[in-house]
């Protein structure tokens with residue numbers, strides 16, 4: 001039995017916690033208020049938004065097997081409905097997605113929480129750069145210096161930059177993790193107290209400032225008597241918006257929404273922006289998880305596979321298998 005600390009309560013951390021809990025003593029630390037990370041769900045003024053990942057697909061049988069009990073329990077379900085394509089302000093097409101699109105129920109974060117199982121999770125804990133190792137143990141503390149316990153193995157599921165911030169020079173100079181760059185995204189969350197009327201539930205926008213629109217109120221287990229819309233910008237648009245005030249960002253995204261998809265949000269009952277400073281990898285890295293047995297350190301994340309839910313989960317399972325085999 002090894003004492004394992006997992007930093008991060010997103011999908012990677014939760015999948016690891018679930019996979020390691022049977023054989024190890026696991027503690028999970030997350031600086032946010034709950035499980036989710038980039039699969040977080042926010043409830044504001046009665047509307048429910050998955051403001052990060054909108055849905056995921058399943059290819060690998062291993063991922064399907066991981067989800068099976070959650071599907072049976074109703075925590076994962078299919079998001080049905082068509083996807084529109086917009087180009088230069090014109091709607092070109094509405095098509096049925098090629099593969100079933102799955103979501104957490106009633107929110108994405110419920111899926112993440114369910115994967116983590118009954119792990120000892122502490123929220124609102126910002127883990128600090130590791131201090132010197134004492135024998136074979138890492139004494140963890142938060143950024144205020146509060147001790148969090150001693151562990152044989154520390155696993156980071158944070159972004160590459162944050163992982164370097166945690167592990168410092170224990171990640172070898174020249175390791176490709178150090179070279180990974182991420183791009184931002186803004187999410188505009190819009191709410192109306194009336195049902196959605198269009199014949200599509202999501203939209204892709206080509207060649208514009210926006211990338212994706214998701215009608216979150218049309219997902220299973222949500223309140224379809226209202227409309228909850230999540231609008232994601234492209235990384236290029238997000239770079240332009242980075243230094244602006246939230247009201248101005250909301251105004252510019254709303255302008256793009258009417259120009260690119262014909263949706264007028266001027267009468268929305270709610271309009272809130274969220275910045276994902278590190279939304280996705282700039283380039284798919286597929287490095288595989290990092291596990292240094294000698295140092296008692298490991299890391300995984302979307303840099304280990306691809307910036308998709310399925311690949312993050314599979315990378316976490318791969319890392320758990322390597323830890324089991326030690």
Ligand SMILES: Cc1cc2nc3c(=O)[nH]c(=O)nc-3n(C[C@H](O)[C@H](O)[C@H](O)COP(=O)(O)OP(=O)(O)OC[C@H]3O[C@@H](n4cnc5c(N)ncnc54)[C@H](O)[C@@H]3O)c2cc1C
Pocket residue numbers: 007008009010011012013029030031032036037038039051052053054055056057125126127128157158159162166185187232276278279280300301302306307308309310312
């Ligand atoms: C806007 C957006 C849209 C997306 N859309 C899709 C989609 O439709 N389909 C799809 O498959 N994928 C999508 N993705 C990608 C997918 O969401 C991510 O790849 C996946 O959720 C990453 O999970 P993770 O556990 O690796 O990282 P994260 O979810 O980022 O989890 C890492 C966690 O570590 C925590 N943390 C960091 N440092 C510390 C510290 N020092 N102490 C404590 N905690 C710390 C963070 O708070 C965070 O919660 C999207 C992502 C974004 C941002």
